[in-house]
Amino acid sequence: MTLSSQVIISEEIENTLTQLEALRRDETIIEIISPSIVSEKSSSESNEPRAPFVHRIVTEKEIFSVDDARLATEKAYMASEEVTIIILAAKSFSTIVQNKLLKVLEEPPAKKEFILITPHKATILGTIRSRLPVVVLKEQKIEALSKLNLSVLSLSTVYAFVQTHKRTDTKAMKSVLERIAKEAMASGQFDLDEKTLTLFSNATLALDVGSPPVFVLTTLLLKLLARKKR
Numbered sequence: 001m002t003l004s005s006q007v008i009i010s011e012e013i014e015n016t017l018t019q020l021e022a023l024r025r026d027e028t029i030i031e032i033i034s035p036s037i038v039s040e041k042s043s044s045e046s047n048e049p050r051a052p053f054v055h056r057i058v059t060e061k062e063i064f065s066v067d068d069a070r071l072a073t074e075k076a077y078m079a080s081e082e083v084t085i086i087i088l089a090a091k092s093f094s095t096i097v098q099n100k101l102l103k104v105l106e107e108p109p110a111k112k113e114f115i116l117i118t119p120h121k122a123t124i125l126g127t128i129r130s131r132l133p134v135v136v137l138k139e140q141k142i143e144a145l146s147k148l149n150l151s152v153l154s155l156s157t158v159y160a161f162v163q164t165h166k167r168t169d170t171k172a173m174k175s176v177l178e179r180i181a182k183e184a185m186a187s188g189q190f191d192l193d194e195k196t197l198t199l200f201s202n203a204t205l206a207l208d209v210g211s212p213p214v215f216v217l218t219t220l221l222l223k224l225l226a227r228k229k230r
Contacts, residue, residue, distance in 0.1 A: 001135065003027055003085050005108065007124055008117045010137040013037045013089050014167050016117055020087065021054055027083045030075050031056040032068060034090040064090050069100040076104050076112045089117040098125045106131050148180065148221075150187050153228055158221045166214055173213035177203050177220065190227045199223050 010016040148161045181200040203220045
C-alpha cells in the first residue's frame with residue numbers, strides 16, 4: 001500500500017487504516033468513515049485527532065450521504081502546505097455518493113490524494129475504477145497480522161503479539177484463538193491437561209458474550225504461558 005490515490009478492497013478496514021497511518025511521513029491524514037468501522041473503545045473519541053496529523057470524522061449514518069461526499073470535497077479544496085490524504089472508508093458507497101465524488105477523484109486539487117476503502121470491489125462504480133488503481137488486499141487475518149512462535153512464548157512475545165491485535169474484531173479473534181489452540185496442542189511445549197484445554201473453549205464463549213477481543217487474547221496467552229514446560 002501507498003499513501004496515494006487508490007481504491008483499497010479490504011474486509012479489515014480498521015486494520016487497513018492503521019497500516020496506512022503507519023506509512024505517513026509528513027502528510028496530513030483526514031479519515032471520513034462510517035460508524036461500524038470504529039471499535040466501541042475508540043468511537044467515543046472518533047471526532048478527535050487520533051494523532052497530531054490524523055483527523056478522524058465519523059459519519060452520522062452507516063451509509064455515506066451526499067453531505068458526507070460534500071464534506072470530503074470541501075476538505076480537498078482547503079489550502080494546505082503539506083500533502084493531505086483524504087481517506088473515505090465504508091462498508092459500501094451508494095451510486096449517488098460515488099457520482100458526487102467522481103469529479104474531485106478525477107481531478108483532485110494540488111497536494112490532495114483520495115483513498116477509498118471498502119470490502120467489496122463490485123460496489124465501486126466502473127467510472128471510479130477506471131480512474132483510480134484498485135488494490136485488493138488478500139485476507140490475511142491470521143498469517144499476516146502476526147505470527148506467534150509458541151516455542152519461545154514469553155511475557156515479551158505475548159505483549160508484542162497482543163499489540164498487533166489491539167484492533168482485531170471478534171470474528172477475526174476467533175480465528176486467531178483457533179490457530180493458537182491447534183499450534184499449542186501440536187507443539188508439545190505445554191502441559192495441556194483437560195482443565196487447560198477448556199481455556200480455549202471458554203475463550204470463545206467469552207467472545208460470544210461480548211468480552212473485548214484483546215482482553216480475551218491476553219488472558220488466554222498468559223494462562224497458556226503458565227502451562228509452558230520448563
